[in-house]
Amino acid sequence: xxxxxxxxxxxxxxxxxxxxxxxxxxxxxxxxxxxxxxxxxxxxxxxxxxxxxxxxxxxxxxxxxxxxxxxxxxxxxxxxxxxxxxxxxxxxxxxxxxxxxxxxxxxxxxxxxxxxxxx
Amino acid sequence: xxxxxxxxxxxxxxxxxxxxxxxxxxxxxxxxxxxxxxxxxxxxxxxxxxxxxxxxxxxxxxxxxxxxxxxxxxxxxxxxxxxxxxxxxxxxxxxxxxxxxxxxxxx
Numbered sequence: 001x002x003x004x005x006x007x008x009x010x011x012x013x014x015x016x017x018x019x020x021x022x023x024x025x026x027x028x029x030x031x032x033x034x035x036x037x038x039x040x041x042x043x044x045x046x047x048x049x050x051x052x053x054x055x056x057x058x059x060x061x062x063x064x065x066x067x068x069x070x071x072x073x074x075x076x077x078x079x080x081x082x083x084x085x086x087x088x089x090x091x092x093x094x095x096x097x098x099x100x101x102x103x104x105x106x107x108x109x110x111x112x113x114x115x116x117x118x119x
Numbered sequence: 120x121x122x123x124x125x126x127x128x129x130x131x132x133x134x135x136x137x138x139x140x141x142x143x144x145x146x147x148x149x150x151x152x153x154x155x156x157x158x159x160x161x162x163x164x165x166x167x168x169x170x171x172x173x174x175x176x177x178x179x180x181x182x183x184x185x186x187x188x189x190x191x192x193x194x195x196x197x198x199x200x201x202x203x204x205x206x207x208x209x210x211x212x213x214x215x216x217x218x219x220x221x222x223x224x225x226x
Binding site: 046103 | 151153155161163164165168169174206208211213214215216217218219220
């Protein structure tokens with residue numbers, strides 16, 4: 001079945017970087033893009049950006065421009081989201097979600113990866 | 120940015136009740152509006168895409184409607200397994216934005 005499996009929880013110090021993975025299975029990876037969405041404790045959902053499955057196109061939310069890099073590895077059907085210069089307010093649950101294109105709905109979601117940023 | 124205003128933020132209803140959740144966009148989004156259900160500890164699940172298309176496997180008690188700037192999600196007969204948070208999302212333009220969510224509880 002179609003699924004996205006994300007990497008385990010992370011704990012980082014302020015100023016560090018984190019790279020979260022999202023391994024896809026059950027579909028043709030390069031034919032669909034991946035969104036990254038986060039939810040801070042007690043907050044709503046925040047879109048971070050989208051990357052095409054073939055690692056050619058990206059679209060980052062302005063709030064994360066310069067601090068986030070999204071990539072895919074087509075050989076392993078895995079998407080990655082790297083966030084740098086971490087702050088305490090980056091503490092959140094991070095989700096990957098499949099979307100055919102950036103204007104499409106997110107039809108399959110990963111289970112989420114908890115990131116805690118604390119000194 | 121397109122702001123999505125969702126109401127109510129929470130509600131408590133009895134099994135069998137009909138519920139309606141509303142999502143208003145700050146400008147027209149031409150039915151690029153999707154609804155999700157998020158249960159605690161689980162991944163969000165897509166319920167309805169394009170304002171009114173029910174996804175495969177989703178019970179028919181869920182329905183969506185709307186156009187322009189105003190959209191609704193209706194649960195025709197609330198069931199105990201429907202507890203969770205429901206949120207809308209627009210994909211008309213970037214940045215993609217979500218409504219604040221509606222937490223549904225069963226009395």
